[in-house]
Amino acid sequence: MKKSPLPLQNLGAKDKRRKCGRDALVKLLRWNFGHPDFRGNQLEAIEAILSGRDCFCLMPTGGGKSMCYQIPALAKTGIVLVISPLIALMENQVMALKEKGIAAEFLSSTQTSQLRNKIHEDLDRGQPSIRLLYVTPELIATSGFMSKLKKIHGRGLLNLIAVDEAHCISSWGHDFRPSYRKLSSLRNQLQDVPILALTATAVPKVQKDVIDSLNLQNPLVLKSSFNRPNIYYEVRYKDLMDDAYADLCDVLKSAGDVCAIVYCLERTTCDDLSTYLSKNGISCAAYHAGLNNKLRSSVLDDWICSKIQVVVATVAFGMGIDRKDVRIVCHFNIPKSMEAFYQESGRAGRDQLPSRSLLYYGVDDRKRMEFILSIAESKKLQSSDSEHGLSKKSTSDFNLMVEYCEGFGCRRKKILESFGEEVSASLCKKSCDACKHPNLVAKYLEELTTAIAVRQRNGFSKILSSSTDAFENENFSEFWNRNDEASGSEEDISDSEDGFEVAKGISRSKFSKKTGINEKIELLQRAEENYYRNKAHDKQANRPDKNAISGALRESSKQRLLDALKHAHQRLGDLKVDFEASSTILENECFKKYGKSGKSFYYSQVASKVRWLSTTSSAAEITNQIGTGIKSPLENITRKEEPSPQTVSTILHDERKKEVNKVIGEQHCGDIESKTSVKASTPQMQTKLPAIPSFSQFVNSRKSKEMQQPKASEEKEHHHSPNKHTKKRMRLQ
Ligand SMILES: Nc1ncnc2c1ncn2[C@@H]1O[C@H](COP(=O)(O)OP(=O)(O)OP(=O)(O)O)[C@@H](O)[C@H]1O
Numbered sequence: 018m019k020k021s022p023l024p025l026q027n028l029g030a031k032d033k034r035r036k037c038g039r040d041a042l043v044k045l046l047r048w049n050f051g052h053p054d055f056r057g058n059q060l061e062a063i064e065a066i067l068s069g070r071d072c073f074c075l076m077p078t079g080g081g082k083s084m085c086y087q088i089p090a091l092a093k094t095g096i097v098l099v100i101s102p103l104i105a106l107m108e109n110q111v112m113a114l115k116e117k118g119i120a121a122e123f124l125s126s127t128q129t130s131q132l133r134n135k136i137h138e139d140l141d142r143g144q145p146s147i148r149l150l151y152v153t154p155e156l157i158a159t160s161g162f163m164s165k166l167k168k169i170h171g172r173g174l175l176n177l178i179a180v181d182e183a184h185c186i187s188s189w190g191h192d193f194r195p196s197y198r199k200l201s202s203l204r205n206q207l208q209d210v211p212i213l214a215l216t217a218t219a220v221p222k223v224q225k226d227v228i229d230s231l232n233l234q235n236p237l238v239l240k241s242s243f244n245r246p247n248i249y250y251e252v253r254y255k256d257l258m259d260d261a262y263a264d265l266c267d268v269l270k271s272a273g274d275v276c277a278i279v280y281c282l283e284r285t286t287c288d289d290l291s292t293y294l295s296k297n298g299i300s301c302a303a304y305h306a307g308l309n310n311k312l313r314s315s316v317l318d319d320w321i322c323s324k325i326q327v328v329v330a331t332v333a334f335g336m337g338i339d340r341k342d343v344r345i346v347c348h349f350n351i352p353k354s355m356e357a358f359y360q361e362s363g364r365a366g367r368d369q370l371p372s373r374s375l376l377y378y379g380v381d382d383r384k385r386m387e388f389i390l391s392i393a394e395s396k397k398l399q400s401s402d403s404e405h406g407l408s409k410k411s412t413s414d415f416n417l418m419v420e421y422c423e424g425f426g427c428r429r430k431k432i433l434e435s436f437g438e439e440v441s442a443s444l445c446k447k448s449c450d451a452c453k454h455p456n457l458v459a460k461y462l463e464e465l466t467t468a469i470a471v472r473q474r475n476g477f478s479k480i481l482s483s484s485t486d487a488f489e490n491e492n493f494s495e496f497w498n499r500n501d502e503a504s505g506s507e508e509d510i511s512d513s514e515d516g517f518e519v520a521k522g523i524s525r526s527k528f529s530k531k532t533g534i535n536e537k538i539e540l541l542q543r544a545e546e547n548y549y550r551n552k553a554h555d556k557q558a559n560r561p562d563k564n565a566i567s568g569a570l571r572e573s574s575k576q577r578l579l580d581a582l583k584h585a586h587q588r589l590g591d592l593k594v595d596f597e598a599s600s601t602i603l604e605n606e607c608f609k610k611y612g613k614s615g616k617s618f619y620y621s622q623v624a625s626k627v628r629w630l631s632t633t634s635s636a637a638e639i640t641n642q643i644g645t646g647i648k649s650p651l652e653n654i655t656r657k658e659e660p661s662p663q664t665v666s667t668i669l670h671d672e673r674k675k676e677v678n679k680v681i682g683e684q685h686c687g688d689i690e691s692k693t694s695v696k697a698s699t700p701q702m703q704t705k706l707p708a709i710p711s712f713s714q715f716v717n718s719r720k721s722k723e724m725q726q727p728k729a730s731e732e733k734e735h736h737h738s739p740n741k742h743t744k745k746r747m748r749l750q
């Protein structure tokens with residue numbers, strides 16, 4: 018329904034540079050959009066544009082960037098040209114504006130020629146009715162359309178060029194689209210039209226690139242914090258759970274019938290997961306570029322009008338899609354960069370109400386992404402894009418994402434710092450899992466380290482690298498760009514030069530298409546079980562005890578202790594101990610006490626030490642208990658000749674290496690003990706170690722822990738089943 022015009026809507030050409038007062042602009046906002054007032058930097062951006070100034074506007078996802086060009090379109094007679102990367106996005110916005118009675122159109126090859134002609138006729142009129150015209154960057158690059166724009170401009174009717182998702186212009190941005198580069202000619206072709214660049218994800222380098230590429234003149238640069246205080250950030254570890262599908266299903270069910278987006282890397286995962294969730298009573302559908310246009314639009318429509326609540330999609334879904342009440346955004350596979358993650362997770366809670374970002378992290382997902390990126394890098398190195406530094410960038414971007422998942426500490430801080438923001442310690446207010454449940458997260462990370470070590474030892478990488486071939490080229494082409502949205506239009510987004518080629522190159526499938534992550538994990542587990550079965554078999558054939566503690570297991574325990582020490586160091590501040598030496602000593606103590614009792618007792622003792630390191634709240638406690646003996650090796654090692662501290666640490670390191678080398682391949686537990694060269698270093702150290710319980714103390718303490726179950730409820734609320742994790746962990750051992 019058309020609304021009656023407001024006074025500001027029909028300012029004559031002479032009034033074009035006239036400043037609109039704040040009150041008048043607020044009136045427009047209320048009248049047309051029903052919002053009581055401007056948010057953040059909206060008003061400043063609008064005023065700058067209306068005064069004819071270029072503007073670079075950085076606002077978080079869902080911050081209300083569109084308003085910065087929609088209000089100017091209503092404040093002046095004439096046209097605001099909006100350049101947008103996706104047809105779905107344009108359609109969505111145009112539809113929403115039309116519903117509000119605002120004359121908006123988009124031009125794309127998906128329209129009938131009749132409709133396009135109608136739009137062109139309107140643009141040719143002395144007084145076009147269209148206020149907002151959405152186009153793709155490809156259309157801008159055509160000479161026909163540019164000459165039309167020049168004519169409109171010549172008639173004094175082109176008020177503003179808004180470049181939405183402006184980070185796409187920069188090869189440093191995560192969504193680089195070569196077609197956006199074509200926009201650099203705009204400034205020269207349409208000289209005095211103000212340009213507004215809008216983005217949610219520009220790191221400083223990208224910002225500069227955007228400003229330079231669009232040739233913005235003395236732009237007003239408006240930046241808001243990237244912080245999304247209403248989003249709770251959480252990571253779940255696939256390697257520590259039995260069934261990630263079931264876990265996600267539980268999460269969605271326990272959240273109620275809420276609106277959610279689940280992002281997957283591959284189309285087959287979207288299909289499988291969507292089927293699984295549907296079978297389990299969740300109203301959902303898959304969305305990816307492998308579906309035809311009609312089906313995709315119907316999924317989108319159904320989701321937007323709440324007919325379905327959950328969309329399981331590739332990254333083809335969502336850029337700029339505005340459903341305000343998305344309560345959960347889940348990444349079922351690790352995204353390729355922090356920028357991508359931020360933008361996608363930012364689709365949650367656009368209504369500012371509490372929402373969740375949930376990332377399922379799996380080590381094989383990580384490896385897979387590393388593999389994809391490495392292929393991409395080698396391709397880029399051969400192409401001209403290498404001059405933009407894409408190759409190194411994608412790896413370092415991804416590493417930030419890995420650190421987000423595998424590192425200890427506030428997730429929110431990690432996100433914000435990756436965008437160059439300084440973050441105070443109090444900012445998060447326990448609105449991420451690492452701040453809310455630090456001990457639990459520390460425990461998961463520590464378990465993850467073990468799981469990785471064990472899996473690596475069992476040929477994990479080999480299995481994985483062959484499974485990486487399982488990609489089919491259509492399966493994830495939208496990972497690279499979202500050109501599928503353009504549906505084959507040469508005037509729309511058609512730059513597929515990177516991803517598709519890469520995908521083609523790695524498309525020889527050895528695994529069945531249906532081989533999902535869970536199957537691969539199963540495979541790895543079976544390999545692991547076989548490994549131990551073979552060991553047992555070896556024993557019957559006059560070889561070591563099944564309970565024998567292998568050198569690799571000892572090495573993995575040391576690694577766990579080492580990591581726990583490092584995490585404790587990160588968490589508590591300066592730990593003045595030699596981490597390597599301390600972990601060797603701690604492990605050796607466990608081995609000496611429990612080596613003969615068997616693997617599980619030895620391992621439990623290691624775990625209890627790790628837990629102590631992960632949960633103790635004072636650095637002094639750790640330094641007192643283990644540090645005093647180690648921080649200054651000179652003081653603690655009784656030797657005839659006292660070497661320099663550096664030599665001692667080298668000795669310790671070398672001894673540790675020797676010990677590992679000797680132990681690997683040894684068959685008898687007793688042999689291990691007698692042959693280890695740790696004798697040479699450790700027993701001579703007079704360190705104060707945490708008290709190690711006797712076997713019966715240990716068993717009793719376990720019993721009493723089992724009886725103190727209430728604590729587990731906190732964990733249960735956070736992660737679906739700690740017992741399952743434990744079960745899995747034990748299996749992985
Ligand atoms: N001043 C305002 N007051 C209240 N709501 C607003 C205001 N401005 C915009 N919004 C609403 O905020 C939501 C997000 O707006 P918009 O789509 O423009 O965000 P965005 O910054 O473009 O996000 P994205 O980066 O995801 O594209 C919309 O539903 C919009 O109606």
Ligand SMILES: [Mg+2]
Nearest residue numbers: 082083181337
């Ligand atoms: Mg937007």
